Amino acid sequence: MAVTYRTMKDYPRGRWIRGDFYGITKLKCAWSDAGTLLGEIDQSPAWPYTDIGPSTAVAYDAEVKPFAVQTNSATPLSSYNYALVVVKYTTRGPTWVADHGSITESYGAAAVSLPVAEDSLFWSGGVPLNPNEIEHPVFYVQEYRIKWEQVVSPAPSYWANLIGATLIGCTNSNTVTAFTSSRTFAAGTLRFVPPTITTTYGIGVTARQTVTLGLHYKPTGWNKFWHTVNGWSTVYKNAACTTPYAPYTPAVFPSRT
Numbered sequence: 171m172a173v174t175y176r177t178m179k180d181y182p183r184g185r186w187i188r189g190d191f192y193g194i195t196k197l198k199c200a201w202s203d204a205g206t207l208l209g210e211i212d213q214s215p216a217w218p219y220t221d222i223g224p225s226t227a228v229a230y231d232a233e234v235k236p237f238a239v240q241t242n243s244a245t246p247l248s249s250y251n252y253a254l255v256v257v258k259y260t261t262r263g264p265t266w267v268a269d270h271g272s273i274t275e276s277y278g279a280a281a282v283s284l285p286v287a288e289d290s291l292f293w294s295g296g297v298p299l300n301p302n303e304i305e306h307p308v309f310y311v312q313e314y315r316i317k318w319e320q321v322v323s324p325a326p327s328y329w330a331n332l333i334g335a336t337l338i339g340c341t342n343s344n345t346v347t348a349f350t351s352s353r354t355f356a357a358g359t360l361r362f363v364p365p366t367i368t369t370t371y372g373i374g375v376t377a378r379q380t381v382t383l384g385l386h387y388k389p390t391g392w393n394k395f396w397h398t399v400n401g402w403s404t405v406y407k408n409a410a411c412t413t414p415y416a417p418y419t420p421a422v423f424p425s426r427t
Contacts, residue, residue, distance in 0.1 A: 173207040175199040178254070190262040191227055197255040204234045204253035211257060213320075228266045231258040264319060265350045272319040273349045280313045280386050287398035309396070312387040314360065316349065316424070319380045337362040341392045343420035346385075358393060360423060361386040385423070392418045 182195035237254040264272040342360040365383040390402040393416040397403040405415040
């Protein structure tokens with residue numbers, strides 16, 4: 171951290187409550203540096219404040235209090251020699267990942283419709299089906315949701331692709347590793363869905379973005395298609411079967427490194 175500060179005596183402190191860690195520390199800095207220190211905590215709330223507790227703890231609250239002698243009581247704005255910054259942090263809530271911000275991951279359901287070979291199906295009594303007479307079966311896929319919060323700088327190279335939505339219509343060319351778990355997704359199994367992006371402003375009028383992205387996971391691969399006889403198969407553009415039909419272009423997706 172750029173601001174010079176000292177940790178007060180008898181701090182930091184921490185405790186566990188039902189599986190979550192909660193900590194508190196008190197930092198002394200120059201009164202004129204208090205706003206800068208708050209901004210640094212806000213932009214990088216990972217663990218630079220103490221050496222106890224798990225490294226996944228994140229600062230979620232910081233309070234500034236006057237400390238020591240007031241220096242200009244005659245002016246409209248009070249000033250002091252020092253400030254006491256009380257910082258609280260916890261493992262409860264999103265995980266902070268360097269260069270990616272505050273991350274929450276979850277999994278939900280999605281679905282795709284499968285074709286039906288109606289010319290080979292019959293009603294009772296041998297009556298053939300008419301085209302589109304029955305509903306198509308549903309193949310359920312999984313939605314891998316990633317929510318980034320407090321993204322201050324789009325420094326990672328993939329970030330411009332997310333913001334510009336240049337990944338629309340793509341599938342992952344790389345193996346993707348989840349940010350907060352060890353789960354991996356093989357190449358070709360994720361389909362990009364355009365993210366929801368919200369921009370807000372924090373301390374020091376620092377622009378930050380919240381990005382919610384849902385990637386559809388299909389274990390059979392998005393460039394494989396349902397064959398009513400052979401199951402999931404590759405489709406080709408020519409009879410010689412030398413040029414695969416791949417409507418989803420491979421591209422590099424965000425992944426934990």
